[in-house]
Amino acid sequence: MTDTPTYVNPLRDPEDRRLPRIAGPCGMVLFGVTGDLARKKVMPAIYDLANRGLLPPGFSLVGFARRDWADQDFAQIVHDAVKTHSRTEFREEVWRQLSEGFRFVPGDFSDDMAFDQLRRTIEELDLVRGTGGNHAFYLSIPPKFFGDVVQQLEEHGLSEQRDGSWRRVVVEKPFGHDLESARELNDSLGRVFPPASVFRIDHYLGKETVQNILAMRFANAMFEPIWNSNYVDHVQITMAEDIGIGGRAGYYDGIGAARDVIQNHLLQLMALIAMEEPTDFRAESLRIEKQKVFESVTLPRRLDLTTARGQYTAGWSGGVKVAGFHDEEGIPQRSKTETFAAITLGIDNRRWAGVPFYLRHGKRLGRRVTEVAVVFKRAPHLPFHASATEELTQNTLVVRVQPDEGLTIRFGSKVPGTHLEIRDVTMDFAYGGSFTESSPEAYERLILDVLLGDPPLFPRHQEVELSWKILDPILDHWARQDQRSGKPDRYQAGTWGPPSADAMMARDGRTWRRP
Incomplete structure (x- = not known):
């Protein structure tokens, strides 16, 4: 005789995540x-x-x-x-x-x-x-x-x-301005509150689309088998802003694009894209896997060839003439603070060995957009005439974080007609068109998590310190350049960054996406 399975009413199950x-x-x-x-x-x-x-x-x-x-x-x-x-x-x-x-x-x-x-x-x-x-x-x-x-x-x-x-x-944020200051900050908080009672808000981690990265990867069988160096050519993570520094000169000068965004938002996005599947979605399980990614990050030997930085000059943004960085109120004429930063990182583990991760952030760029683009390798063999695929680029999966939250897949398809011609097409998923409920603001999710004591999307002090260990050598390299009378490149407002950023990619035989 077999036991009859016990039916658990999901409406009465306290672990049912569908309940508010x-x-x-x-x-x-x-x-x-x-x-x-x-x-x-x-x-x-x-x-x-x-x-x-x-x-x-x-x-x-x-x-x-x-x-x-x-x-x-x-x-x-x-x-x-x-x-x-x-x-x-x-x-x-x-x-x-x-x-x-x-x-x-x-x-x-x-x-x-x-x-x-x-x-x-x-x-x-x-x-x-x-x-x-x-x-x-x-x-x-x-x-x-x-x-x-x-x-x-x-x-x-x-x-x-x-x-x-x-x-x-x-x-x-900011959680310090380098590793030493981050440790001092962590110590001052830790002397009063235990680690589980300290919540560091990175509002990007509260965005619905960022959380959907985990759902996309681990709830679907179609992505994980190709989510590795056998199939992925490289990953581009972009946060572009079309605004300038506004009234934040007092904060921004001396901080710059890398400290302001790459150290927290973009490195956290990279960890979610690159991490291994956690055993569950409790805070500790997610933190363990993200920490493994940060511990595996490697920097290229030639930082002068694999990083780029710049400052915006006067130009046009949204059809309006805008001032350059040095003309913003409160910015010294000799300021070398970067308003654009791009870096190349590697992840030294079995899944990602040999796959470069390109991270960039800038102000006064072509448009406001945050996205993660996973670019796949070309097919090893194309049994078509060269002229049939001359407009075919690499397959790409793009996670759009803002402003048009969703997911886009770019792949090749035959053009209608009697002859064989293959071109890029896109398959698009938009949150706004698929769900009747609007996405809550990131701060709604994060504040509720604080009140519930549920911290899966809050970086702990280990993650903060590891991210500074990644960024500090790059910042030190740029500081040494400044001492040798170097300075950030210039780029016109409304464009997509300085020429050195394009040159950085060109050395690897790649180009930046233009969202």
């Missing part, structure tokens, strides 16, 4: 409420989560800033931010319930009295809103203040986790 995940009793303290990030991303995302029913009824939001505001003034700031930037429709009943949990604490990061008031405010919210002692501290502030804030949190008992409650800290 709703945060338990909790609140958030937002430092830096006057900044663009808080107003344009964090506050609207919190409202959108509430509007979708994913926050607890008693959720609280405490603002902390050097402003002489009352609670209602802070509520008005959040209201204006939500009305302007939220993704979902504004509903008065949702807003009314959410705003009842708003509080504001005035003060600066060295003000002991302000942090005492913050402690009392949190204790009051635990009583009247039922937040249960569970609070996330979101540091939407410059990294140089991280250490000061977490030290104050510790000294005033705000980081202490009692009676099964939790306290977490959330920090935004």
